[in-house]
Amino acid sequence: MSGNSFYGPLHDPAGDAGYTEHPPRVGFFTDTSVCIGCKACEVACKEWNDVPVSGEGDGFNLLGMSFDNTGNLGANSWRHVAFIEQTGKPPVDLGMPEITRQTVEMVGELPDFRWLMASDVCKHCTHAGCLDVCPTGALFRTEFSTVVVQQDICNGCGYCVSGCPYGVIERREGDGRAWKCTLCYDRLHDGLEPACAKACPTDSIQFGVLDELRERAAQRVQTLHDRGVTEARLYGESPDDGVGGDGAFFLLLDEPEVYGLPPDPVVPTRDAGAMWRFAGMAASALVGIAVSAFIGRG
Amino acid sequence: MPREKTAVPPAEFRSYYGRQILKTPVWNWMIAAYLFSGGLSAGCALLAAGADLTGRPDLRRVSRLGALASLLASMYFLVGDLGRPERFHHMLRVAKPSSPMSMGTWILSGYGVGAGSAGAVELMPRRLRRSRLGALLTWAARPAGLEAAAVAPGVASYTAVLLSQTAVPAWHEAHPYLPFVFTGSAAASGAGFGMLAAPVSQTGPARRMAVAGAVLEVAASRTMERKLGLVAEAYTTGRPHTLRKWSEILTVTGAVGAVVSGNRRWAVAASGAALLAGSALQRFGVFEAGVASTKDPKYVVIPQRERLNQRQTAAAQR
Numbered sequence A: 001m002s003g004n005s006f007y008g009p010l011h012d013p014a015g016d017a018g019y020t021e022h023p024p025r026v027g028f029f030t031d032t033s034v035c036i037g038c039k040a041c042e043v044a045c046k047e048w049n050d051v052p053v054s055g056e057g058d059g060f061n062l063l064g065m066s067f068d069n070t071g072n073l074g075a076n077s078w079r080h081v082a083f084i085e086q087t088g089k090p091p092v093d094l095g096m097p098e099i100t101r102q103t104v105e106m107v108g109e110l111p112d113f114r115w116l117m118a119s120d121v122c123k124h125c126t127h128a129g130c131l132d133v134c135p136t137g138a139l140f141r142t143e144f145s146t147v148v149v150q151q152d153i154c155n156g157c158g159y160c161v162s163g164c165p166y167g168v169i170e171r172r173e174g175d176g177r178a179w180k181c182t183l184c185y186d187r188l189h190d191g192l193e194p195a196c197a198k199a200c201p202t203d204s205i206q207f208g209v210l211d212e213l214r215e216r217a218a219q220r221v222q223t224l225h226d227r228g229v230t231e232a233r234l235y236g237e238s239p240d241d242g243v244g245g246d247g248a249f250f251l252l253l254d255e256p257e258v259y260g261l262p263p264d265p266v267v268p269t270r271d272a273g274a275m276w277r278f279a280g281m282a283a284s285a286l287v288g289i290a291v292s293a294f295i296g297r298g
Numbered sequence B: 001m002p003r004e005k006t007a008v009p010p011a012e013f014r015s016y017y018g019r020q021i022l023k024t025p026v027w028n029w030m031i032a033a034y035l036f037s038g039g040l041s042a043g044c045a046l047l048a049a050g051a052d053l054t055g056r057p058d059l060r061r062v063s064r065l066g067a068l069a070s071l072l073a074s075m076y077f078l079v080g081d082l083g084r085p086e087r088f089h090h091m092l093r094v095a096k097p098s099s100p101m102s103m104g105t106w107i108l109s110g111y112g113v114g115a116g117s118a119g120a121v122e123l124m125p126r127r128l129r130r131s132r133l134g135a136l137l138t139w140a141a142r143p144a145g146l147e148a149a150a151v152a153p154g155v156a157s158y159t160a161v162l163l164s165q166t167a168v169p170a171w172h173e174a175h176p177y178l179p180f181v182f183t184g185s186a187a188a189s190g191a192g193f194g195m196l197a198a199p200v201s202q203t204g205p206a207r208r209m210a211v212a213g214a215v216l217e218v219a220a221s222r223t224m225e226r227k228l229g230l231v232a233e234a235y236t237t238g239r240p241h242t243l244r245k246w247s248e249i250l251t252v253t254g255a256v257g258a259v260v261s262g263n264r265r266w267a268v269a270a271s272g273a274a275l276l277a278g279s280a281l282q283r284f285g286v287f288e289a290g291v292a293s294t295k296d297p298k299y300v301v302i303p304q305r306e307r308l309n310q311r312q313t314a315a316a317q318r
Helices: A040-049 A101-106 A129-133 A159-163 A185-189 A195-199 A210-226 A268-293 B029-053 B057-080 B085-092 B100-122 B126-130 B132-164 B178-197 B204-227 B229-236 B238-260 B265-295 B298-317
Strands: A026-031 A079-087 A113-121 A139-141 A147-149 A205-209 A233-235 A248-252
Touching: A026 A113, A026 A210, A040 A079, A040 A195, A113 A248, A129 A139, A129 A159, A129 A268, A195 A205, A205 A210, A210 A233, A210 A248, A268 B029, A268 B132, A268 B178, A268 B204, B029 B057, B029 B100, B029 B132, B029 B178, B029 B204, B029 B265, B057 B085, B057 B100, B057 B132, B057 B178, B085 B100, B100 B132, B126 B132, B132 B178, B132 B265, B178 B204, B178 B238, B178 B265, B204 B229, B204 B238, B204 B265, B229 B238, B229 B265, B229 B298, B238 B265
Parallel strands: A026 A248
Antiparallel strands: A026 A205, A079 A113, A139 A147, A233 A248
């Protein structure tokens, strides 16, 4: 435990959680500028982790939101690819492999809209709201500084669902327990990268040691800015943000809310001290009310 | 003036197909009911302890029984709302200060020992009461009841922290006000129960407690609506608004009734019933306001975007 156990920059979440010797913190850098929306990550995740069908019934639900029929992250969707079609924005050359100016010319005129595609995932926050509020200890910080639910402990109280400022973790219908991305905890133990990163054909999902990913991401943003893509920005990489930085962070080409991400999430635990102080004052008021009620006759 | 002109224009914000960002709480009506029954139990326990110490045996008896009954109801609601009710005891694996639910589990356990014992003694059959064991238990009821009363303010107020330490905008932003709404509501409901169930001659303290509790609840509730900014809309529109409006009407009616009913048994009882109903509606209203605030992305995007923009402007000026 250190001064910043619940809020603020914290370099070593696993160490803070009590691991004396542990591997370096790992995570994802999801570079959405090279995402092609193939959903291989969603499929690989489901296959490896044996995640049930998403959505109602057989799962074949057309949501009418571009090519997105998964909708959102949840108990049964641990990767979610968002699709945004924006008109009036000409596409820019992002330095994607194989796409040269010649091949674009061969297919004709450039369209006047662009695709934004982004594979969302649990952020494995430095200060995880879900983990903080879990009353059973089912949610825990792993030696890799990721956040995982122990399914043999979870009793389905649902507090984590409301504790997450990103709306990631969810209680599974018919099962009653909370589920989310484990960052393939089992694969990490065997020295393998998580299934989604392994399956990603464009390396939009990059797995690695978090410090290295942050360096790589900063370089990528610089490269894109140099090429004129000034709207490229990182989301969740800063240890100074409201959750102390995400273990899984993103390169976005528009505001976070356009992708369904909260613009400035804060771990609810930040205000816990103030909350208990107000509760203490209110409790004292109640004592005062009760005592004064018995003063006087009648 | 036409209605459209008085209304605040809808705020502009961007989102992903208008979809909600946060997850809607999975808790159902049982958690709202628990907020009420837990507060009621705490209010009753305080009333019972006071009645015990000031020699009001009838008020003591009904209040202890009220505390016991609402405690049992609370436990039923809490276990019933779990996704895996048979694993309810997993709550007792850890004591975790960062989790208000874990703290609440231990507060409620500590409270339950006293409130449960004191209530059970009131239920003891007369024959058992005359035995030596019965005498011992009857003697123990007072310390048990006092222990319950000592923990009761924690029971009544921790539930506000429970709701506020979430990402749910209407609950989180309300954290300076919710504890006062909840303890006021607990006092009003406990007192209301005493007024409903005890003989009129012994309801004096309950009636004073009802008035003070109702004043605290209504004042805190109104302050909350005024100070919350955008997220106040979750409280002041739709079903949460209807529930809380009726809560206020019933609570104020009950408090006025507590003052003016005199010795009319029916009037005191009706005022007590109004206070109970008012407290229950308050809890359901607050609960539903939170649920509503997760369903509309504006409660997430607009305040966070404003916060970001302010920070960026401040950074640019530096």
